[in-house]
Amino acid sequence: MEIEVSGQIKVSNDRHQAEVSKQTGFPSAATHYMEATVDLNEELSIHKDATFYVRVKGDAWKDFSILNKDVLIIDRSLQANFDDLALVVQDGGFKILRIPFDKEQETFVLWGVITYVIHAVR
Amino acid sequence: MIAMVDCNSFYASCEQVFRPDLWGKPVVVLSNNDGCIIAANKEAKQLAHIPMFEAVYKIKHILIKNKVTFFSSNYTLYGEMSQRVMNILETFSPSVEVYSIDEAFLDAKGLSHIDMYAYGFEIKERIYKYTGLPVGVGIAPTKVLAKLANRMAKKIPKYNHVYIMDTDAKRIEALQWAAIGDIWGIGKKHVQRLQAIGVFKAIDFVNLPLAWVRKEMTVVGERLWKELRGESCLEFMAVPNPKKAIGTAKSFGKKLPDLGRIEEACAYYITEVAEVLRAQKSCATYVHVAVYTNYHSTIDKQYRNRMTVTMPIPTNDTFALIAQARKALHCIYKPGYRYKKVAVNLTGLIPEHYVQGNLFEKRSKILDSNLMHTLDVLNRKFGKTTVSSAMIGTRVEEWELIKRERSPRYTTQWRELLEVGL
Numbered sequence: 001m002e003i004e005v006s007g008q009i010k011v012s013n014d015r016h017q018a019e020v021s022k023q024t025g026f027p028s029a030a031t032h033y034m035e036a037t038v039d040l041n042e043e044l045s046i047h048k049d050a051t052f053y054v055r056v057k058g059d060a061w062k063d064f065s066i067l068n069k070d071v072l073i074i075d076r077s078l079q080a081n082f083d084d085l086a087l088v089v090q091d092g093g094f095k096i097l098r099i100p101f102d103k104e105q106e107t108f109v110l111w112g113v114i115t116y117v118i119h120a121v122r
Numbered sequence: 123m124i125a126m127v128d129c130n131s132f133y134a135s136c137e138q139v140f141r142p143d144l145w146g147k148p149v150v151v152l153s154n155n156d157g158c159i160i161a162a163n164k165e166a167k168q169l170a171h172i173p174m175f176e177a178v179y180k181i182k183h184i185l186i187k188n189k190v191t192f193f194s195s196n197y198t199l200y201g202e203m204s205q206r207v208m209n210i211l212e213t214f215s216p217s218v219e220v221y222s223i224d225e226a227f228l229d230a231k232g233l234s235h236i237d238m239y240a241y242g243f244e245i246k247e248r249i250y251k252y253t254g255l256p257v258g259v260g261i262a263p264t265k266v267l268a269k270l271a272n273r274m275a276k277k278i279p280k281y282n283h284v285y286i287m288d289t290d291a292k293r294i295e296a297l298q299w300a301a302i303g304d305i306w307g308i309g310k311k312h313v314q315r316l317q318a319i320g321v322f323k324a325i326d327f328v329n330l331p332l333a334w335v336r337k338e339m340t341v342v343g344e345r346l347w348k349e350l351r352g353e354s355c356l357e358f359m360a361v362p363n364p365k366k367a368i369g370t371a372k373s374f375g376k377k378l379p380d381l382g383r384i385e386e387a388c389a390y391y392i393t394e395v396a397e398v399l400r401a402q403k404s405c406a407t408y409v410h411v412a413v414y415t416n417y418h419s420t421i422d423k424q425y426r427n428r429m430t431v432t433m434p435i436p437t438n439d440t441f442a443l444i445a446q447a448r449k450a451l452h453c454i455y456k457p458g459y460r461y462k463k464v465a466v467n468l469t470g471l472i473p474e475h476y477v478q479g480n481l482f483e484k485r486s487k488i489l490d491s492n493l494m495h496t497l498d499v500l501n502r503k504f505g506k507t508t509v510s511s512a513m514i515g516t517r518v519e520e521w522e523l524i525k526r527e528r529s530p531r532y533t534t535q536w537r538e539l540l541e542v543g544l
Contacts, residue, residue, distance in 0.1 A: 049206045050252035052532070055539040071539065076252050087542065089142040094542040
């Protein structure tokens, strides 16, 4: 058992002193220009509670520049407007299509609006 | 007013979001180890000859004949989808009490100026739009009434999954509609006793004298009685109470005769529960370990035993807990049996900072465990048991649960994303 001697003030090895920079040279010229680094979640306005990522298999949608292995970013919170690309359900299967002007005519269920496509180039 | 929101057939619905080919079709979800049915959607429930909680091997032919799709439980997916629902609910009220994985209470106290019908429908619509999950909403003056309103929203088709109990006349009507057993918090035993004295509907219950309720059903019954009369008694708990016990008891994928693999499974389960323990910043005083042979088997010799060890100092250190659990396991393990299950349970949970040291061990040694913190960070980032005790071994697949029909973890694993275009 370890016995600690009382009545004696132990000097801590850690020196508690205010943290001050030891830098003495010319201060960084960028000091007043610091900004947060670009954050993709922010830039692509990823709405995390409504966003799903979906991987594409095959080249069925290459006319939309959506290729095999691409990942779609789908934001379900968005309203589908004319000309939006969307993932829809038709006859029990997924399809990608452009929302037509007269969407009432179509027989599909909207699953979500595609906002971006991630395409790996290597 | 209080809103009670719950997801319809939550587990099955989570599966169906990503499987439009199954929309409108019967779907069931199986328990751990694919043992029995734990969840079924409306379409599956309508096939009355599918008994819930029945062992799957007994009814597999019925499922196949009725074209019921079955899934092993994918708790990773359900947990993540649940989190989305709860986050969305938080945009509707500053005070959300998550009651279970698929249910929550919302305090709408400060929202008296808005139209509750519009509010209820907006909750339902937004959750469906954002996540694809259908929910029901019940709004009423108290928690117990909100739960009842939610039941009405679900059971009475004309309400279309949203029911607002905003007048006293509606409250009376609801109490006349509901059977006594439908009331949240009235268990089977009380139902029998109440029926014996002629109480069949909720309305009969609130018409009982308070003195009787208090005497026969204690303060718990009294609170229900008051809540049903519109007087709010149940606290709103926006912050969940820490768990009082944490355990896990999963069957092995196959029966195990040897101590080695059981030890590994035991260490694995301790690792899992210790993580939960640290997440809620508690320490455990007792470790319970139990072993079981297969109760249903007619060809195996039967044995079961359990043991409790007291930790020298309450701790949440995985290694310390594994060491004690292992000692207990060695005491109760008997060779010559084929074991089906090992259960571990941590109890006597106390907050981390209340832990007292004793004469022989310094408290600081346990608490200053940066190691555990580092372990948790690594495992969270790189996946479960990336770094763990060597006691876990490398034969996990030899004993772990069977999850043959588990769906992809669509929302948490980049390699398991939903695939379209096949």
